[in-house]
Amino acid sequence: xxxxxFLEYVVFFSAAVMILGGAIGVITMRxxxxxxxxxxxxxxxxxxxxxxxxxxxxxxxxxxxxxxxxVVLFLFVIMLLGVDESLDLSIEPxxxxxxxxxxxxxxxxxxxxxxxxxxxxxxxINPGTGVATARDTGDNDANIRQLATNLxxxxxxxxxxxxxxxIVAVVGTVLLTRKWxxxxxxxxxxxx
Amino acid sequence: MIAAIEPxxxxxxAALLFGIGAFGLLVRRNPLIMFxxxxxxxxxxxxxxxxxxxxxxxxxxxxxVFFVLVVAAAEVVVGLGIIVSILRRRPGATADDLAExxx
Numbered sequence: 001x002x003x004x005x006f007l008e009y010v011v012f013f014s015a016a017v018m019i020l021g022g023a024i025g026v027i028t029m030r031x032x033x034x035x036x037x038x039x040x041x042x043x044x045x046x047x048x049x050x051x052x053x054x055x056x057x058x059x060x061x062x063x064x065x066x067x068x069x070x071v072v073l074f075l076f077v078i079m080l081l082g083v084d085e086s087l088d089l090s091i092e093p094x095x096x097x098x099x100x101x102x103x104x105x106x107x108x109x110x111x112x113x114x115x116x117x118x119x120x121x122x123x124x125i126n127p128g129t130g131v132a133t134a135r136d137t138g139d140n141d142a143n144i145r146q147l148a149t150n151l152x153x154x155x156x157x158x159x160x161x162x163x164x165x166x167i168v169a170v171v172g173t174v175l176l177t178r179k180w181x182x183x184x185x186x187x188x189x190x191x192x
Numbered sequence: 193m194i195a196a197i198e199p200x201x202x203x204x205x206a207a208l209l210f211g212i213g214a215f216g217l218l219v220r221r222n223p224l225i226m227f228x229x230x231x232x233x234x235x236x237x238x239x240x241x242x243x244x245x246x247x248x249x250x251x252x253x254x255x256x257v258f259f260v261l262v263v264a265a266a267e268v269v270v271g272l273g274i275i276v277s278i279l280r281r282r283p284g285a286t287a288d289d290l291a292e293x294x295x
Contacts, residue, residue: 008231013198026228039228046235049202053246055270058257061237070231070268076222077272081279093288098219098262105215112207120200125266131251142240150251150256164260165256166243171264173273 011052018045030086036074043067054133057144202243210236221286223275227268234264 004012018041043066050059059117078084092098134163138146151159213232220226238257245253280286 012201019205019209020212021234023212023216026225026232027212027220032222032224033204035225035228037233038246042232044279046239049205049239053199053202053242055242055245056252056258058238058242058254059257061261065265066235067230070265073268073272074224077276081283083222083224083279083284093221101215101218102220104218105211108209108214109207111205112210114201116203116207123239130249131254146251147254148254150255154252155255155259158259161257165262165266171268173269175208176270176273177276 008052011048015045015052018042019046028089030089032087033075033084034080036071036078039074040067040071040142053136054131054143056134057147066191147152199243199247202239206239207234209233209239221288223278223285223287223290226270226287227275231264231268232253234260 018164022038022041022043022045025041026035029035029038043062047059047062047067050056050062132146134140134142136142210233213229213236216232217226217227220229241253241256241260243256245251278290287295
């Protein structure tokens with residue numbers, strides 16, 4: 001295992017601070033718009049970690065799809081519904097909800113963390129497909145080329161099924177949010 | 193090729209991110225913020241996939257992230273559709289108010 005350089009540690013820990021700071025922002029901000037901005041910070045941090053692990057194409061997709069499309073969708077809904085005012089976080093409807101959730105969250109992280117640390121030597125390199133990187137092969141498109149071969153070769157059936165999933169999601173959303181005029185099947189006057 | 197930083201660090205970071213997301217999902221009552229917490233947990237899973245793809249030298253881990261992305265997009269679209277239709281009928285509803293839906 002090669003030693004990490006100082007710069008790589010700087011990149012890792014700054015991105016980790018971005019990720020965790022954004023995540024804490026999501027769960028503590030009163031205003032939903034600020035929470036969405038915290039989510040953007042987390043997503044960019046994850047994209048940085050992808051680049052650091054030679055998954056450049058996934059980093060680009062992460063920024064475009066998550067930070068671009070999904071967060072914009074969140075902000076669009078927040079603005080559409082006009083719920084961009086501060087929420088009162090001091091109300092706790094179920095009395096021991098927060099301590100219980102804290103215990104559960106810390107317990108979850110503790111258990112998974114213990115498993116990860118115990119398994120650090122057990123994780124051995126298996127003869128997998130191999131990950132081609134620009135660093136190793138000298139081909140700048142190595143990552144995207146290998147991903148394309150894998151996605152459209154080994155996983156082409158699952159890829160086709162995702163298109164079905166997306167169609168179902170779009171049709172379902174149209175059905176859910178459409179304002180049906182009362183007492184008639186005619187849908188012309190809908191503005192949803 | 194093994195990334196210079198040990199994958200254990202990435203996995204621990206992903207575990208922390210998942211824990212924060214799970215905690216937020218349990219304590220927040222605004223359905224929109226609960227959805228954002230689900231996104232946090234999905235991102236933790238993505239980070240784990242990429243870290244293990246590098247560690248185990250297998251590109252299938254990176255391909256799995258694509259499918260997670262597609263499912264996340266579909267889930268957000270349907271979920272926000274449900275939230276819009278609920279909040280349009282009763283503005284300011286929280287997750288607790290939705291308990292009235294049970295029959």
